[in-house]
Structures are given as structure tokens and as C-alpha cells.
Amino acid sequence: MKTRIFEATRYLILAAGLIFFVLPVASAIEFSLRGYGNKGHTMANYSWIFQQDDFFTNITTSLRLAAVAAVLTLLTVVPAVVFLHLEGQKFKRFFEFLAILPLVVPVVSLAIGAQKAMPLFVQNSEYELAFFYVVIAIPYTFQSLNVGLASIPLKTLVEASRSLGASFTRTVLSVIIPAIRGSINSALFLAITLSFGEFTLTSLLHWETFPVWITRVAQGNVLGSIALSMFSLIGAWTLLIVVQSAQNWKGIRLKRTAEEIELEEVAL
Amino acid sequence: MTVMSTNRGTATRKGGGSSAIFKTLPLAPFSLVFIFFFCWPIFQIIKNSISDGKGHYNLGAYRLMFTKPYMHAFSVSLQLSFFSALSAGLIGAIIAFYVHKSSKSLQSGIAMLSGVLANSGGVPLAFMFIAAFGAQGGIVTILKKLGFDIYGHGFTLYSFSGLVLVYSFFQIPLMLLVFTPALAGMRNEWREANNSLGGSNLQFIRWVLIPVLFPAFLASTLLLFASAFSAFATARALTGGSVALVPLVIGSLIDGNVITDQANLGDALAVGMVVVSAIVMIFYGFSLRWARGR
Numbered sequence: 220m221k222t223r224i225f226e227a228t229r230y231l232i233l234a235a236g237l238i239f240f241v242l243p244v245a246s247a248i249e250f251s252l253r254g255y256g257n258k259g260h261t262m263a264n265y266s267w268i269f270q271q272d273d274f275f276t277n278i279t280t281s282l283r284l285a286a287v288a289a290v291l292t293l294l295t296v297v298p299a300v301v302f303l304h305l306e307g308q309k310f311k312r313f314f315e316f317l318a319i320l321p322l323v324v325p326v327v328s329l330a331i332g333a334q335k336a337m338p339l340f341v342q343n344s345e346y347e348l349a350f351f352y353v354v355i356a357i358p359y360t361f362q363s364l365n366v367g368l369a370s371i372p373l374k375t376l377v378e379a380s381r382s383l384g385a386s387f388t389r390t391v392l393s394v395i396i397p398a399i400r401g402s403i404n405s406a407l408f409l410a411i412t413l414s415f416g417e418f419t420l421t422s423l424l425h426w427e428t429f430p431v432w433i434t435r436v437a438q439g440n441v442l443g444s445i446a447l448s449m450f451s452l453i454g455a456w457t458l459l460i461v462v463q464s465a466q467n468w469k470g471i472r473l474k475r476t477a478e479e480i481e482l483e484e485v486a487l
Numbered sequence: 488m489t490v491m492s493t494n495r496g497t498a499t500r501k502g503g504g505s506s507a508i509f510k511t512l513p514l515a516p517f518s519l520v521f522i523f524f525f526c527w528p529i530f531q532i533i534k535n536s537i538s539d540g541k542g543h544y545n546l547g548a549y550r551l552m553f554t555k556p557y558m559h560a561f562s563v564s565l566q567l568s569f570f571s572a573l574s575a576g577l578i579g580a581i582i583a584f585y586v587h588k589s590s591k592s593l594q595s596g597i598a599m600l601s602g603v604l605a606n607s608g609g610v611p612l613a614f615m616f617i618a619a620f621g622a623q624g625g626i627v628t629i630l631k632k633l634g635f636d637i638y639g640h641g642f643t644l645y646s647f648s649g650l651v652l653v654y655s656f657f658q659i660p661l662m663l664l665v666f667t668p669a670l671a672g673m674r675n676e677w678r679e680a681n682n683s684l685g686g687s688n689l690q691f692i693r694w695v696l697i698p699v700l701f702p703a704f705l706a707s708t709l710l711l712f713a714s715a716f717s718a719f720a721t722a723r724a725l726t727g728g729s730v731a732l733v734p735l736v737i738g739s740l741i742d743g744n745v746i747t748d749q750a751n752l753g754d755a756l757a758v759g760m761v762v763v764s765a766i767v768m769i770f771y772g773f774s775l776r777w778a779r780g781r
Contacts, residue, residue, distance in 0.1 A: 225588075232581060232585045244619075247615040247616075250618035295517040295519075298517070301513065317521060322768070327719050328757035350523075353520060416609050419720055447611075449618075456604075463599050
């Protein structure tokens with residue numbers, strides 16, 4: 220009896236949660252399909268998106284900046300975390316502390332500082348945004364790499380490679396990178412999604428990217444900007460789900476290899 | 488003999504020194520970007536906030552910050568963060584508990600969806616809610632036909648309660664993400680022990696569940712608090728500034744929509760936000776340690 224009540228409550232709570240998240244999405248999709256003056260439903264608002272030249276300009280800008288931010292993350296955060304796991308044990312706690320700080324400083328505060336502190340040649344290039352995106356994403360990218368690397372016996376792998384006579388470059392290319400590829404991928408993916416959606420700093424520094432453009436265009440065409448929002452939300456969700464499922468699958472495989480390595484160590 | 492050993496000593500130390508610098512080289516790119524694009528701007532805000540714009544030390548901006556309109560903005564921001572963190576925290580914790588009691592596949596599915604939704608703040612989310620819960624929105628129309636005229640009862644999306652509703656859309660998933668790991672430490676034996684000692688369900692919740700989970704709940708809720716406190720995009724797109732939140736005030740100061748004789752008021756407010764957020768994060772750190780200490 221007790222368990223039946225518990226099961227009923229469980230289903231009720233989960234169903235309520237599902238409704239809370241599905242209902243606004245469904246309702247907004249219905250709204251975005253409305254014609255002007257509430258006349259039936261059409262795809263007009265969605266086809267309007269693709270008639271905007273600014274749509275393509277801004278989506279390319281956002282993608283380009285996100286790609287640059289990903290490359291910068293690869294060149295800055297990845298080497299730092301790998302080093303901290305291999306040889307920099309004594310700096311590890313300090314850098315973990317540093318990596319949380321961008322979460323403590325609200326982006327609005329960073330934006331007001333960025334506006335005043337950057338030299339002109341930096342302020343005049345849209346690529347300043349990519350650097351700031353890297354910094355804003357550090358709490359997430361650093362943490363994801365840090366956790367990912369902790370589950371891999373990286374030090375053992377590197378020592379094995381070195382003792383077998385591999386050069387430093389060889390070790391990096393054929394041992395370190397393949398071993399941590401999964402963690403690198405998820406960190407870069409985080410950097411890309413955060414960069415692509417960043418609005419606060421971008422708009423306060425007066426640059427136009429995809430999210431900033433959506434708010435500007437909303438002043439002229441509300442239905443269009445709602446269609447645009449649903450388009451970008453659903454696009455982002457689909458992409459995230461695909462990537463996460465791929466990663467889950469990979470994660471299972473990686474875990475298995477790690478376990479196998481441990482088993483071999485025990486056997487030795 | 489002595490000379491030789493001294494020489495050898497210096498040689499090793501020298502070698503060790505230069506190779507130590509060489510060895511920490513992988514930290515250099517990270518440190519440079521961090522210093523130039525994070526520490527330097529923060530240093531500038533602090534410096535600006537305590538000067539009069541001509542390089543003289545002056546606390547005028549802070550004096551202005553502690554006047555009524557700006558203290559009001561801080562108070563609204565804090566209230567919004569408090570209510571949205573508490574409501575999303577409680578709802579999220581309850582959902583997390585029932586998800587934890589479900590099958591493994593449902594658990595991993597919900598974990599994945601939470602990860603996706605927790606990242607979906609910002610402008611598009613605000614517009615989605617405008618479409619769903621605006622005066623013309625489908626949900627509002629259907630509720631009206633059913634006899635619940637929510638706008639007739641003083642609700643509007645472009646307000647404090649509207650923001651709490653919209654924030655919960657990414658805060659509940661965030662709660663699920665950060666709180667669920669704490670539930671993994673729960674043991675079925677506790678419940679059995681409680682039952683065999685004659686404890687009721689209510690007693691189990693009151694004397695076992697709540698004390699054990701409280702530190703993790705507190706830590707997770709503080710994280711939600713911090714995320715709500717610094718949120719800007721959603722609030723800006725939704726209210727356009729009609730709810731006076733500190734980030735929105737700073738935003739309009741930067742855009743020059745608000746003119747004050749204190750040019751560096753924005754810097755002072757920005758420092759104020761960093762201080763509040765730092766206090767929250769320090770408490771977060773303590774409660775996390777408390778949660779892990781169990």
C-alpha cells in the first residue's frame with residue numbers, strides 16, 4: 220500500500236515536471252506559427268528568417284567567434300590542465316581556485332571593466348570577444364577537463380611512453396592527446412555553446428552577434444523574433460542532445476579502457 | 488673540497504631554476520589570457536570606482552551607490568535571487584529525489600536533459616516565455632477559457648514573479664544537476680533501520696533525510712542564488728529594465744541611457760556585485776565542504 224502511494228506520487232511529480240517543461244515550448248511553437256492578426260497558422264515567420272541577410276551575417280559571426288574561442292581554449296586551458304595533472308601538483312589548488320573566479324565576477328562587471336581597460340587595437344577588433352568568451356567559459360571548461368583527466372591514469376601512460384623511448388612530441392601526439400580526446404571534446408563543446416549564446420558582454424561592448432541581433436530584430440517583428448528564438452533553442456537542444464549521447468556512449472567505452480588498464484596494472 | 492661542493496650546489500640550483508621556468512611553460516598561455524582579459528579589467532573597475540575620474544582618490548561613487556535608488560536595485564536583485572533560488576531549489580530537490588528512485592535509464596535521460604536545459608538561459612528563452620505566457624500566449628488563452636484569467640489577477644510576465652517563473656526553467660534543471668550526486672550517498676539501510684525501530688515516514692524525513700541532505704541542498708541553492716544574481720540577458724530581454732536589477736542598472740549606465748554626475752558609478756556598482764557574489768561563493772565553498780565532510 221505504502222509503495223503504491225509512493226509510486227503514484229513519483230509518477231505525479233515526474234509528470235508535473237514534464238508538463239512544466241514541455242508546455243511553454245509547445246505553446247511558444249504554436250505562437251511562432253501564427254499568422255499576422257491571428258489568422259490561422261503558417262510557416263511565414265520561419266521563412267521570414269531565411270529572407271534576412273542579417274541572419275546569415277550574424278550566424279557566421281557567432282560561429283566564427285565560437286570557433287576562435289574553441290581554438291584559444293585548446294591552446295590555453297588544455298595545456299594548463301594537462302600540465303597540472305602531470306607535473307604541476309603544487310600549483311593545482313591555486314589554479315583550481317583561479318578557474319572559479321570568473322564565476323564569482325558577474326559578466327556585467329567584467330563588461331564594464333573590459334570597456335575601459337582594453338587598449339584601442341583590442342577594442343577595435345571583434346576577436347576581443349573570443350578572448351573574453353574563453354575567460355567566461357573557464358569555470359566550465361577547466362572543471363570539465365580537470366574531472367575528465369582525473370579519471371585517466373595519464374601520468375602512468377606518459378611515464379610508460381617516455382621509458383619506452385618516445386620523444387616528448389611523440390608522447391604528446393600519440394599518448395596524451397588520444398588519451399584525453401574525450402575530455403578535450405567536451406571542454407571545447409562547452410566553450411562553443413557558451414560563446415555562441417553569449418549576450419551580456421557582447422551587447423554591452425556594442426558588438427552584434429546572433430543573440431544580440433535577435434533582440435534588435437524583435438523591435439520590428441515580434442513573431443519573427445519568436446520564430447527565430449524557437450529555431451535557435453530547438454537547434455541548440457538537438458545539437459546538445461546528439462553530442463551528449465555520443466559522449467555518454469564514448470564515456471562508457473573510455474571508462475572500460477581505464478578499468479582494463481587498471482586491471483593490467485594489478486596483473487603486472 | 489668545500490669549494491667544489493659549493494660549486495656543484497650552485498650549478499644544480501641554477502639548472503633547476505631555468506628548467507623550472509621552462510617546465511611551467513604550459514601554464515603561460517592560460518596565465519597571460521587570464522591576467523590580461525580577466526584580472527586587468529577587474530583591477531581597472533576597482534581603481535576607477537575609488538577615483539574621481541581625474542586620478543584622485545574619491546569615494547563619491549560609493550556614496551552615491553549607498554543612496555536609495557541603488558540600494559533599492561540591490562535589494563530587488565537579492566530578493567529575486569533568493570526567491571528564485573529557494574523555489575527552484577525546493578522543486579528541484581523534490582524532483583531529484585523522485586528521479587533518484589526511478590530506473591537507471593530514466594535517471595540518465597533526465598540527467599542529459601537537465602544538462603541541456605540548464606544551459607538555455609538568455610534571450611531566446613525570454614522570447615519563448617513571452618510567446619507562451621504573454622497576454623496573447625496559448626497557455627494564457629487556454630487558462631482564460633477554463634476560467635483562470637491570470638492576467639486579470641495581476642500577473643504579468645514582465646515583472647518580478649514573471650522573472651522567477653522564467654528563471655525556474657533553467658534553475659530547476661541546474662538544481663537537478665548539482666543536487667543529484669548528493670542523493671547517491673543515501674543508503675536503503677537507513678530507511679530499514681528507521682522502520683524497524685518503529686519510526687514513521689514523517690520521522691524519517693524529519694530526522695534522517697533533511698539533516699543528511701541539508702548541507703548539499705544549501706550548497707546547490709547558493710549556486711542557484713549566484714547564477715540568478717548575475718543573470719542579465721534574460722532579465723533584459725524580458726523586462727527591458729522595468730524591474731530595477733543591479734545588472735540592468737549597470738547595463739543602462741554603460742549604454743549611456745542613464746546620466747549621473749558620477750561617471751564611475753557603474754564601476755562602484757560592478758564592485759558591489761562582485762562583493763555580494765564573492766560572499767555567496769564563500770558560503771558555497773563552506774557548505775560544500777560541510778556536505779562532503781559527511
